[in-house]
Structures are given as structure tokens and as C-alpha cells.
Amino acid sequence: MPSRDIDVVPVPDLSKKQTPVQKRSIDTLETILAVTAALLGEVGIERLSTNLICARAGLTPPALYRYFPNKYAVLKELGVRLMELMNEAYLTWVRANHPVPTHHTPQQQAERLRQIQEIINATTREFPGGVWVLRALRAVPVLQQVRLESHNFVAERSFQEVRGHYPHTSEAELRLATRLTVEVMYGATEMVFDEPGIDDNLINREIAEMVVRYFGKFAEREAALLPAD
Known part of the structure; x- marks a missing residue:
């Protein structure tokens, strides 16, 4: 059979043309x-x-x-601003909880995570058009990189925060764990806005407890490798 050329969908220009000064x-x-x-x-x-x-x-x-070549470039700028606010909110939370407590119970750990989930949700609500910007970053393929860059930034910072607590866990495994955690917690934020009939406090609590249980396997592994008294 003769080969067929694959149609290439043109990628719109997302660059901001000018940065205003006046x-x-x-x-x-x-x-x-x-x-x-x-x-x-x-x-x-x-x-x-x-x-x-x-x-x-x-x-x-x-x-x-003069500033934006198309609507996608405008949406990108909104997305970048929202992700930057989320990143800063996360960093503020990290600094307030640094170093990560090692003596906290699973319930206390879940409460800490529930707090950052609430903060991120509030950041989205307070941002003009935040819910729709959040949806655009998921739905529009050319905008997904904005979301992914933010997630990778948070995952890397999370990895650095918890690395010392899991010395017997491989770097690759722990990096994947922090990246997965960022993704599922972000997904829970999306769910809060996509499913308004579900109590957002319940969503926040459940996702926090899920993450604590997930990292529990690493904690159990570390405990099993401690020398016996």
C-alpha cells in the first residue's frame, strides 16, 4: 500500500509579543x-x-x-499566573512546615496535607476565571506544558523535602512517588470544581489520607531496616 502522509496539526504561537513597560x-x-x-x-x-x-x-x-498572537497565548499567560500562585502557596506551606516532622502520627500528617489542599483550592477560587483556566490547562493540548512544568517543580521540591526520611528507597522510586502525589492531589482539586455536589472537605480529607497511606509503605520499609535494639 502506498504510504500516506500524516497530517501535522500546526501548533499556535504561544509567545507573548511584548512585555509592556508604560x-x-x-x-x-x-x-x-x-x-x-x-x-x-x-x-x-x-x-x-x-x-x-x-x-x-x-x-x-x-x-x-500587540501583546498576544492568538487566544491560546492569552490563556497561556493566565495559566502561567495561576500556576505561579499555586507554586508560591505551596512553597509558603513548605517553609511553614520545614523540616518535615518525623514524629507526627498518620492523622497529623493527613491534616497537614489537607491544609495545603484547602490552600490550593482557595487559590484557584480567588484567581479571576481560575476554575476555567484550570480546565483549559487540562483540555487544550498546547497549554498542558504549563501545567506539567508546575507539577514537576512541586514534585521536585517535595522530593527534596522528604528524601532524608526514606534513605533506603531508591531515588527513582521516590521521585515517581512525589510526582504521582502531585498529580492525584491536583486531580482532587479539579474534582472539587467539576463535582460541586460532593463535599469539598470530604474530598480534601480523603485525598490527604490516601497520600499518607501511600507513603506508609516507604515508612514501613524504613522501619523494617532499622537495627534491632
Whole structure:
């Protein structure tokens, strides 16, 4: 059979064209972002367009294109900002709990994790259009790297925090464990907003307890390798 060329889907340009310096330009860019965040909740990702953004913002298309080449670049900027806020919230929580307590009971460990889950959920709620930005980072393929970079950053920092507690666990296994933990906790945050009929406090508590039980296998392994008294 003759070979067929595989259609290559063009990847939209996601780079911000200009970084404004003057106040008027900064205000224009911030208006674009604020309007986009508001429109996301009204029309969704698919129906969002640069023309719609311009009409709502009272801007001409050239004014928008001075900063963003397309709607995906605007969404990326919103996504980057949300992920940066999440990362900073996580780092603040880490600093407040550093070093990771070794004497805490599983219940105390779960409570600590429940707290950061609440913080991340609140960060999403407080961000303009946060729930829809969260969904865009999952649904739009070209935006997924923004989410993955944030997750890898948090997973690496988590690995550094807990590495000393599990000296007999391989680096590869522990890195995978922290990466999986970030993914499932982020998934729980998405579930809070996608399933509003389920008590978010219950979701937070359950995911925290799941993570503690998961890391319990590493703790049990370490305890079994301790020298007998």
C-alpha cells in the first residue's frame, strides 16, 4: 500500500509579543487578561475568540495582537499566573512546615496535607476565571506544558523535602512517588470544581489520607531496616 502522509496539526504561537513597560500599556494587557478570564466562564474555551475579547474590552484587534498572537497565548499567560500562585502557596506551606516532622502520627500528617489542599483550592477560587483556566490547562493540548512544568517543580521540591526520611528507597522510586502525589492531589482539586455536589472537605480529607497511606509503605520499609535494639 502506498504510504500516506500524516497530517501535522500546526501548533499556535504561544509567545507573548511584548512585555509592556508604560502604565498605559500595562493597563491594556491587564484588561485583556481580566476580560478573557471573565469570558471563559460565560462562553467557555471553544467559543472564546480574540474578536470577542476585543469587543468586550473595547479594544481594536491590533491592540490585542500587540501583546498576544492568538487566544491560546492569552490563556497561556493566565495559566502561567495561576500556576505561579499555586507554586508560591505551596512553597509558603513548605517553609511553614520545614523540616518535615518525623514524629507526627498518620492523622497529623493527613491534616497537614489537607491544609495545603484547602490552600490550593482557595487559590484557584480567588484567581479571576481560575476554575476555567484550570480546565483549559487540562483540555487544550498546547497549554498542558504549563501545567506539567508546575507539577514537576512541586514534585521536585517535595522530593527534596522528604528524601532524608526514606534513605533506603531508591531515588527513582521516590521521585515517581512525589510526582504521582502531585498529580492525584491536583486531580482532587479539579474534582472539587467539576463535582460541586460532593463535599469539598470530604474530598480534601480523603485525598490527604490516601497520600499518607501511600507513603506508609516507604515508612514501613524504613522501619523494617532499622537495627534491632
